[in-house]
Amino acid sequence: MPLRRQIIALPLLLAVPAGRAVAAQQGYSPEVERVLGRAFEATGGAGWYKLRGWREAGRRGGLPYESWIDPLRYGLRTEIRDRDGLQIQGFNGQAEWRISSAGEITAVNDRGTLGRARTEAFFDAQLFFFPGRFDARGEYLGAKRDDGRDFDIVRIQPVGGDPRELWFDQRTRLLGRIVDRSGRRAAAVKVSDYRRTGPVQVAFRYAPEAGTDAALARERASVSFAAPEREQFSLDRPKELARVKASRGG
Numbered sequence: 463m464p465l466r467r468q469i470i471a472l473p474l475l476l477a478v479p480a481g482r483a484v485a486a487q488q489g490y491s492p493e494v495e496r497v498l499g500r501a502f503e504a505t506g507g508a509g510w511y512k513l514r515g516w517r518e519a520g521r522r523g524g525l526p527y528e529s530w531i532d533p534l535r536y537g538l539r540t541e542i543r544d545r546d547g548l549q550i551q552g553f554n555g556q557a558e559w560r561i562s563s564a565g566e567i568t569a570v571n572d573r574g575t576l577g578r579a580r581t582e583a584f585f586d587a588q589l590f591f592f593p594g595r596f597d598a599r600g601e602y603l604g605a606k607r608d609d610g611r612d613f614d615i616v617r618i619q620p621v622g623g624d625p626r627e628l629w630f631d632q633r634t635r636l637l638g639r640i641v642d643r644s645g646r647r648a649a650a651v652k653v654s655d656y657r658r659t660g661p662v663q664v665a666f667r668y669a670p671e672a673g674t675d676a677a678l679a680r681e682r683a684s685v686s687f688a689a690p691e692r693e694q695f696s697l698d699r700p701k702e703l704a705r706v707k708a709s710r711g712g
Contacts, residue, residue: 493602504635509661514689523677537695538583548709553579554695581623
């Protein structure tokens with residue numbers, strides 16, 4: 463079933479009326495709808511509509527982390543533990559904030575910072591499958607062979623965020639590569655190790671290619687889909703500072 467029809471068939475899950483969302487917001491070309499529709503079916507189909515939250519844990523850039531994402535509206539929280547203690551980053555759709563392991567607080571809502579936070583939240587939980595919830599544009603860039611595999615390549619940009627190239631394997635229909643060309647140099651990550659998790663299939667390994675920052679490496683150890691508490695995406699200074707201080711043993 464085409465991605466557009468799936469969205470219209472489930473209007474209760476959309477933030478705006480389904481017909482209006484498809485016609486006015488998503489901005490996906492027919493070719494992009496075709497590629498995403500096949501990937502949608504290959505990784506769970508209607509199972510994606512059952513998700514009310516996204517929580518994962520593992521290692522990012524070699525460090526232990528835990529993240530919470532709201533797949534119904536923008537919300538992202540990531541906690542990373544380094545040798546100095548706990549670092550926390552939050553995004554509630556309106557502002558992004560951070561607390562370093564030393565207890566330094568940064569809370570901003572400038573366009574560039576919000577764009578980066580929105581981009582991370584959008585692609586981390588495959589929110590491109592929900593054009594009726596999250597306004598985005600998409601164009602088909604064509605097919606290309608890489609490392610012995612044939613890919614369909616689409617370019618998706620969440621409104622207010624940065625674009626990414628998504629490379630979908632023509633045989634498996636799974637996302638196999640992500641390329642970020644918004645910086646001075648392209649950054650590419652290979653996506654693999656898909657596992658059935660609840661009602662969907664999720665990639666558990668993100669491996670940076672040669673010349674790409676090793677900090678982008680990610681190994682998911684667990685993924686679950688319980689609905690998050692919205693307040694955890696907003697800054698509660700006393701509460702969060704107490705957690706950071708406790709992580710240092712002080």
